[in-house]
Amino acid sequence: MFSKLNRSHRASSVERHMNDFRRGKGWGAQIKRMGRRMTVPRRAIFKVVSNSSKHLSAEDIYMEIHKKYPGIGLTTIYRTLKLLVKTGLLIKHEFGEGCARYEYTAGKIKEHAHLICMSCGKVQDCSDIDIEKFGLDKISKEVSSRYSFNIKRKRLVFHGLCEECVKGGKK
């Protein structure tokens, strides 16, 4: 079942994951170690989130999944997302739209700013700006020493108007 991988293109994240699984590494193994199981819905969900560069909501993922697997329900999406967050592969964002969005990080957290357009609602990553070097490191240091706060995660969000909406003249 895990052996019929299509080798004609570069290994997708799912393939990589399956290899890892066989070798006892990666998400599958991590799950196994937790006494949990690898299933079709989980694989499908993992594939969708790991192949997307966008910030997907549970609903987004459900609709994507539903094309190929109409049998998978929203409940399972939510449960699997929670699991993926717990293993550290996903970060859960709450941008205040009324629903959570998930970002694939493959376990390594590279802090970056997010831009949210107040007009069209689009969310962009500023992944090519090293916010730490641009000054966030100094702020963090100051904060943690002045407030004796043990920082675990940093979140920088800019609300405003994206390029298209400024050009488009929308207010």
Place this chain on the structure above:
Amino acid sequence: MFSKLNRSHRASSVERHMNDFRRGKGWGAQIKRMGRRMTVPRRAIFKVVSNSSKHLSAEDIYMEIHKKYPGIGLTTIYRTLKLLVKTGLLIKHEFGEGCARYEYTAGKIKEHAHLICMSCGKVQDCSDIDIEKFGLDKISKEVSSRYSFNIKRKRLVFHGLCEECVKGGKK
């Protein structure tokens, strides 16, 4: 009705507000200009949020209000909060706890970082650290030029462990 103010202590925010109202300034006047009305529930809600230095949720405000005015319902709290946000006196925060929290700003936005304890849930303001000067200005400039993004508001949140929870040994 507006003339029986107690003058024995420094003007509270409600008194100041009422004076402003008579003079055609401040929130009351602002509301009037919008064709809206000044009412008992609105005054009470304004008093609670403007006198608190904490980040209150609608529920928090409701419980506080309910002591003095058991007749005021949650619906009115929500509607008034929306109004206060629209007039710019309040900022609505969504820290991802499942409910919104409101911060009184009196119209002037002084961007500051927030610390959220992952253990006890406490939210602190870092109002005595000028995050702009500590480097946020540089990040903003870089972001807006590199992404052609028109920044309207900046939000910096640190998740971690507060002093008490670190000391208390909680994980």
Place this chain on the structure above:
DNA sequence: CTTTCTGCAAACACTTTGCAGGGTC
């Protein structure tokens, strides 16, 4: 006296939970 505001109950959107059946190891 007109128009806005209010409380109640119902509706809402997103997310979680209980349970019996099905799948994984």
Place this chain on the structure above:
DNA sequence: GACCCTGCAAAGTGTTTGCAGAAAG
């Protein structure tokens, strides 16, 4: 074969809306 996982339906959040009566101006 034991136990975990799943889908469904139902319950649970925090928040919004429709409506008739109350209040502001």
